[in-house]
Amino acid sequence: MCGIIGIISQTNVSERLLDGLKRLEYRGYDSAGIATLFDGHSIDRRRAEGKLENLIALVGRNPLEGTIGIGHTRWATHGHVTENNAHPMANTIVSVVHNGIIENFATLKEALQAKGCVFTSDTDTEVVMHLVSEAIKEGFSPLAAVQHTLTIVKGAFALAFIFSDHPDLLIAARKGSPLVLGITENELFVGSDAIALAPWVRTVCYLEEGDIAALTVKDGKSNVIILNESGATVQRPFRQTNITTDSISKGDYTHYMLKEIFEQPQTISDTVQSLISLEDTSFHAPLLAIPTTFDHIRIIACGTSFYAGYVAKYWFEKWAHIRTEVEIASEFRYRSPVFDGKTLNIFISQSGETIDTLSALLLVKSKNEPTIAIVNVPESSIAREADLVIQTMVGPEIGVASTKAFTAQLAILATLCLKFAKDKQTIAPDEWKHYFESLIHIPSVISELLRNDDVYQQLATHIYHVQHALYLGRGLNFPIALEGALKLKEISYIHAEGYPAGELKHGPIALIDHTMPVIVLAPDDEWFDKTLSNIQEILVRGAKVIVFTSKEGADKIAKQTKGIPCLGVVILPKTNSFTTPLLYTVPLQLLAYYTAYAKGTDVDQPRNLAKSVTVE
Ligand code: M6R
Numbered sequence: 001m002c003g004i005i006g007i008i009s010q011t012n013v014s015e016r017l018l019d020g021l022k023r024l025e026y027r028g029y030d031s032a033g034i035a036t037l038f039d040g041h042s043i044d045r046r047r048a049e050g051k052l053e054n055l056i057a058l059v060g061r062n063p064l065e066g067t068i069g070i071g072h073t074r075w076a077t078h079g080h081v082t083e084n085n086a087h088p089m090a091n092t093i094v095s096v097v098h099n100g101i102i103e104n105f106a107t108l109k110e111a112l113q114a115k116g117c118v119f120t121s122d123t124d125t126e127v128v129m130h131l132v133s134e135a136i137k138e139g140f141s142p143l144a145a146v147q148h149t150l151t152i153v154k155g156a157f158a159l160a161f162i163f164s165d166h167p168d169l170l171i172a173a174r175k176g177s178p179l180v181l182g183i184t185e186n187e188l189f190v191g192s193d194a195i196a197l198a199p200w201v202r203t204v205c206y207l208e209e210g211d212i213a214a215l216t217v218k219d220g221k222s223n224v225i226i227l228n229e230s231g232a233t234v235q236r237p238f239r240q241t242n243i244t245t246d247s248i249s250k251g252d253y254t255h256y257m258l259k260e261i262f263e264q265p266q267t268i269s270d271t272v273q274s275l276i277s278l279e280d281t282s283f284h285a286p287l288l289a290i291p292t293t294f295d296h297i298r299i300i301a302c303g304t305s306f307y308a309g310y311v312a313k314y315w316f317e318k319w320a321h322i323r324t325e326v327e328i329a330s331e332f333r334y335r336s337p338v339f340d341g342k343t344l345n346i347f348i349s350q351s352g353e354t355i356d357t358l359s360a361l362l363l364v365k366s367k368n369e370p371t372i373a374i375v376n377v378p379e380s381s382i383a384r385e386a387d388l389v390i391q392t393m394v395g396p397e398i399g400v401a402s403t404k405a406f407t408a409q410l411a412i413l414a415t416l417c418l419k420f421a422k423d424k425q426t427i428a429p430d431e432w433k434h435y436f437e438s439l440i441h442i443p444s445v446i447s448e449l450l451r452n453d454d455v456y457q458q459l460a461t462h463i464y465h466v467q468h469a470l471y472l473g474r475g476l477n478f479p480i481a482l483e484g485a486l487k488l489k490e491i492s493y494i495h496a497e498g499y500p501a502g503e504l505k506h507g508p509i510a511l512i513d514h515t516m517p518v519i520v521l522a523p524d525d526e527w528f529d530k531t532l533s534n535i536q537e538i539l540v541r542g543a544k545v546i547v548f549t550s551k552e553g554a555d556k557i558a559k560q561t562k563g564i565p566c567l568g569v570v571i572l573p574k575t576n577s578f579t580t581p582l583l584y585t586v587p588l589q590l591l592a593y594y595t596a597y598a599k600g601t602d603v604d605q606p607r608n609l610a611k612s613v614t615v616e
Helices: 014-027 052-061 105-114 125-137 142-152 256-262 264-273 303-320 355-366 381-385 404-424 429-450 454-463 475-492 501-506 528-539 551-560 577-599
Strands: 003-008 031-038 042-049 068-074 094-102 155-163 169-175 180-183 188-191 203-206 212-218 221-227 296-301 324-328 343-349 371-375 388-391 468-473 495-500 517-522 544-549 568-571
Touching (some): 003 014, 003 094, 003 155, 003 212, 014 031, 014 188, 031 094, 031 155, 068 094, 068 169, 094 105, 125 142, 125 155, 142 155, 142 169, 169 188, 180 221, 188 212, 256 264, 264 404, 264 429, 296 303, 303 324, 303 343, 303 404, 303 577, 343 355, 371 381, 371 404, 404 429, 454 544, 454 577, 468 475, 468 501, 475 577, 501 528, 517 528, 528 544, 528 551, 544 551, 551 568
Parallel strands (some): 296 343, 343 371, 371 388, 468 495, 468 517, 517 544, 544 568
Antiparallel strands (some): 003 068, 003 188, 031 042, 031 068, 094 155, 155 169, 180 188, 180 203, 212 221
């Protein structure tokens, strides 16, 4: 949510601010703005509602000068999506951009208004602007004013400030939301992530919780001072980033999402091979550091990551005989869960910044239970807090709808299942080897599937205009049905629900008529015959049925549903039931993608969605 960029240079920065914002678009936003110091003294800004194009056009018509500036993409929390509520907030003393929420803003606003401050927006951010400028008016230096303000505001946030009459000073602060500094000899940058800074820097420095950084460029020399929460000067490690503009380019694909779907054979393979040796099946660190003394497992996550956890429940219980609970983070943290000290807790998050998952992790830590994070961003807050981190090796995921991160999460959880099963000897060595080989082989099976993606384009022409769709699956593929429905909802705005096929008669069958597409996952596994009965039940009620199955499954379906054809029976390569969730995910991603494409929605940046959900 919200993206921050800041630059101090010796040349005009407005174009690069806009360029940086372009790379932050994927985070989700509904308005944008930039501010610079005009003539090195006065703050000037441009803001626009809607897509970045509007801001770019505005700056084109009315350019902004200045060698220091900040920029922002806003995902509205307090106040409607209007130009007035867009950041940067600015008065004649300071300009600020903000990601996160100031929780005590209402009380602070009242007090500031009583003092005579005039508010021009409905945002919580404006409180920060007034607190800082009031402190400066009282004689505080800009740095002291920011420090003072941060002792007053409560909440989780990232902030960047510029100050009138200080053409060489940019201040950034982190508490709860990530900020990274980009460092060169004669220019300095701040961004919500390293992707924003990719073309300009190789050396980056991640701020820690409570840090305030004063960035200056004087006489062509850059300097960074970082103060920790108690005000002491600290050194934070500088590291080299491998995020380049190439690694975040769309290549020849129409959308990032399609590119990321097609990257999956590689990303699954990279992820599995980061954890297990293909030669001797030995496990690599960090799997070796996982505690062995626990009675059961609790998996906590949100959205798509939750569905990855849900598949793992089936894996861990069936093959490793470990009782496993799966929890939606926003529910878990607000009920009164029971902690027995014998639970291994696994947190799954692509971004590593999801506020509910992070808060649930902090809660579990406070109860002294062991924690593992499965994340795609190793510098993220969740990664920093967990006892042990396992990284999905997929590179940046830019499409808001998660695809390659999900299958990499599944790959990690499947590998973990193999590890637990080996440690506990819950399956015979031959069976173990069979599952291990099928996991190693699954990337090439997915590559084979991806060679026939025109079938999904065809199917999409039949469903892109519908209002609703049902997804059915059983066993390991029930969570995949949930994930398929979420993908369709997110990017095509078609209302879709995932159900266990066995639940059909307990309610959802009432929805079935000739307008309802029903997408059924029916691998030829131990649940196939039961799912086939469900297919017959919905076919006779006139639904448009699309079935994903194997060759054997398709033959059985053809035999038993004579005379009532399905809209489509898509034959997927054969695999065993252990790896079906990885395989059956991909057609649902493609179906959602081509449906959204046919409908003409904004596939990579669907309305209202944010890539990392950093506020509740
Ligand atoms: O970054 P996280 O994995 O913690 O994000 C959790 C959800 O917000 C995320 O999976 C969301 O459901 C995606 N938009 C799914 O495509």
